[in-house]
C-alpha cells in the first residue's frame with residue numbers, strides 16, 4: 612500500500628504537515644506528489660489498488676486511479692469549491708447561510724433587462740470574479756447605482772463574476788473541518804475600524820489566534836461543517852463571518868471553503884498531521900461524523916484520542 616498526498620500549490624504547508632507526522636509514516640511509503648499541470652501525474656505514476664490518496668487542493672482528474680484505491684477529497688468537489696459563485700449557489704441550495712447574492716439578469720448583448728434594478732435592494736455589495744484567492748479582485752460597490760454601473764461596464768463578462776451583499780460582520784473565523792468535526796478554529800482578527808472589509812490578519816500578516824474548543828458555538832460552527840458537506844468535500848478550511856453584538860440579533864454567513872489552506876505553527880501542523888495519519892492508517896474508508904447528533908459546541912471538536 613502506498614500513501615500519497617497530491618497537491619498543486621501549498622508546498623510549504625504540506626511540507627510542514629508531513630514533518631509533523633510520526634516517523635513510521637515519514638520513513639514508510641508516504642509520497643508527496645506535485646501536480647502543476649493537468650495530466651502531469653498520469654505520466655508519472657498511477658494510484659494502485661489498496662493505495663490511499665489524499666488530494667490537497669489538487670483537482671487534476673487526469674490521474675489514473677484504480678477503482679479499489681481509497682481517495683479522499685474528490686476532484687469534482689474541489690472544482691466546485693474553487694468556483695466561488697457555484698459553491699455559494701450550492702451552499703444556499705442546501706441551506707448553508709451565505710451572503711445574499713445579487714444576480715444580474717442580462718440579455719444576450721450583456722445589457723441589464725429593463726426593470727431589473729427596481730427589484731434589487733439599494734445595498735452595499737462586493738463584486739468578485741468566480742475564481743479568486745487571498746482577497747484579490749475585490750470590488751466594493753456602494754449601492755444600487757454602483758451595482759448597475761458595474762454590470763453595464765462588465766457586460767457579458769459579468770457571467771464570470773458574482774456580486775453579493777455586504778454582510779455586517781464583526782468577527783471572522785477560519786474553521787478547519789475534517790470528516791464532519793472541527794480540526795481547529797482560528798480567529799482571523801477582523802478589525803472593522805479600518806473600514807476595509809477584508810481587514811483581517813490574512814491581509815495584515817498578523818498571527819491568527821487559536822479558538823479553544825470550549826469556545827465553539829453550534830450556531831456558527833455547524834454552518835461551517837455543513838458548508839464542507841454541501842460541497843461534497845472530506846475536509847476544508849471555511850471562512851466564516853459572524854455578527855454578534857450586544858443587543859442585536861446574531862447571524863452567520865459562510866464566505867468560502869478553502870481546499871489548500873495555508874497551515875503554519877506547531878499546533879496547527881500537528882492537527883493536520885494527525886488527521887492525515889488517521890486517513891492513511893485505515894485500509895477501509897473512514898466515515899464522516901454525523902455532526903447533527905451533537906448539541907454542544909465542544910462535541911464538534913476532534914479530540915486527540917479520537918484519531919485512532
Ligand SMILES: Nc1ncnc2c1ncn2[C@@H]1O[C@H](COP(=O)(O)OP(=O)(O)O)[C@@H](O)[C@H]1O
Pocket residue numbers: 710737743744745746747775776777778779780783808809810811850852866867
Ligand atoms: N459579502 C461579504 N460581506 C462582507 N465581507 C466579505 C464578503 N465577501 C467577502 N468578504 C470579506 O473578504 C474576505 C475574502 O473573501 P473570501 O470569500 O474568503 O475570498 P478569498 O479569501 O479567496 O479572497 C473574507 O474573509 C471577508 O472578510
Ligand SMILES: [Mg+2]
Pocket residue numbers: 745746850866867
Ligand atoms: Mg478567504
